[in-house]
Amino acid sequence: MFGSIWQYVYTNFLRYWLKWFIRQVTGKCELQRICSDYTPGASRTTRAENSLQASKNKVLRGALKTSRDHVEQCVDQIMKAKNIKPQKDPLFKGSLHICLLQITGYSSLYTSVEELRKEVFSSENPEHEAMLLKLWGLLMPEVKLECRITKQWGDIGFQGDDPKTDFRGMGLLGLINLVFFSENYTAEARQVLSHANHPKLGYSYAIVGINLTEMAYSLLKCGALKPHFYNTVQGTPELKHFHQLYCYLAYEFDQFWVAEQPESIMLFNQYREKFHDKVKTHLQDPDVSLTLTVGSY
Incomplete structure (x- = not known):
């Protein structure tokens, strides 16, 4: 029970203020830190996915459901919402773009696999x-x-x-x-x-x-x-x-x-x-x- 209470307090209160404090110190939001601190792969993309899921920002949460054709536009919207300047962080856009291609691509892959699974073999x-x-x-x-x-x-x-x-x-x-x-x-x-x-x-x-x-x-x-x-x-x-x-x-x-x-x-x-x-x-x-x-x- 204590674990559940702590999880609720952290998710709804402490996490926000902790992220705010770190951003004031580093000058970077959580997504920027993830994209800069981790090399391409599961460690980076999984953390980016978790960050987007936990965000209270509708633009960030909505990124998880965007289509492949709109990923670039979605990245631009996130950068605008988080006030991320390309001049100050030139690698961020490309890194987040790859993360979103992987995240949304996984969902679309499941859809494609499910369609083939449901297609009945016909002689x-x-x-x-x-x-x-x-x-x-x-x-x-x-x-x-x-x-x-x-x-x-x-x-x-x-x-x-x-x-x-x-x-x-x-x-x-x-x-x-x-x-x-x-x-x-x-x-x-x-x-x-x-x-x-x-x-x-x-x-x-x-x-x-x-x-x-x-x-x-x-x-x-x-x-x-x-x-x-x-x-x-x-x-x-x-x-x-x-x-x-x-x-x-x-x-x-x-x-x-x-x-x-x-x-x-x-x-x-x-x-x-x-x-x-x-x-x-x-x-x-x-x-x-x-x-x-x-x-x-």
């Missing part, structure tokens, strides 16, 4: 079908698919004769991630598939891939991926950056699974959560970068 859609067949060709280039509905799909880790039923949870997003990994990291994807088809340590490649898409989606939704994207994208995070993150998870999960040597695929959920915890621990590091460093991408 009547030629583009969807072409993508599915492309996945087979990338992973099994020397094996011809006998027909569209066949038990062969099990060779790349689908559950039934028609893969469309496996995309229900993650929609088109699950397929796009699988294709992106196979197309941009072909050697690694085939290596992972070979491990997945191991007679003793094997697992369902495609099903696990869709499961890892759900993991990536959940981490994005709750904001846990902000440090990663703030460190790795000096601007607006886009869909390709989300797909690259999936590639990291797909490759690293396979390395993790092989190293752990589970006794049975029946223990998948247990090891999946162990891997999930490992990823979340990495994301606690302000310098985190979940980037796959192998391959040709």
Whole structure:
């Protein structure tokens, strides 16, 4: 209870006067100090985001909801509201501009990912079908698919004769991630598939891939991926950056699974959560970068 009272007093009274005092001493507002004291990345952008969220100024709070096309205008409005002169702080505008591109870009990225997740795979859609067949060709280039509905799909880790039923949870997003990994990291994807088809340590490649898409989606939704994207994208995070993150998870999960040597695929959920915890621990590091460093991408 004491902690709650202290938080209320600090947020509503002490923080304002503390910021006022420091500005009188340094001649800089909180956002200026953040942009000048921290190098580009999660440490700077996260602090800028927290500062904007805690501000009582409508212009500053509204910056969090601005669109990509209006970021520059928004920066100008903030500088005017805080009376920041470009002549006295020439680097501030560029630094805050990058922070806002990252902050607002994260929100727009989630919207784009959610749209793909909600898009249902349709066997009547030629583009969807072409993508599915492309996945087979990338992973099994020397094996011809006998027909569209066949038990062969099990060779790349689908559950039934028609893969469309496996995309229900993650929609088109699950397929796009699988294709992106196979197309941009072909050697690694085939290596992972070979491990997945191991007679003793094997697992369902495609099903696990869709499961890892759900993991990536959940981490994005709750904001846990902000440090990663703030460190790795000096601007607006886009869909390709989300797909690259999936590639990291797909490759690293396979390395993790092989190293752990589970006794049975029946223990998948247990090891999946162990891997999930490992990823979340990495994301606690302000310098985190979940980037796959192998391959040709």
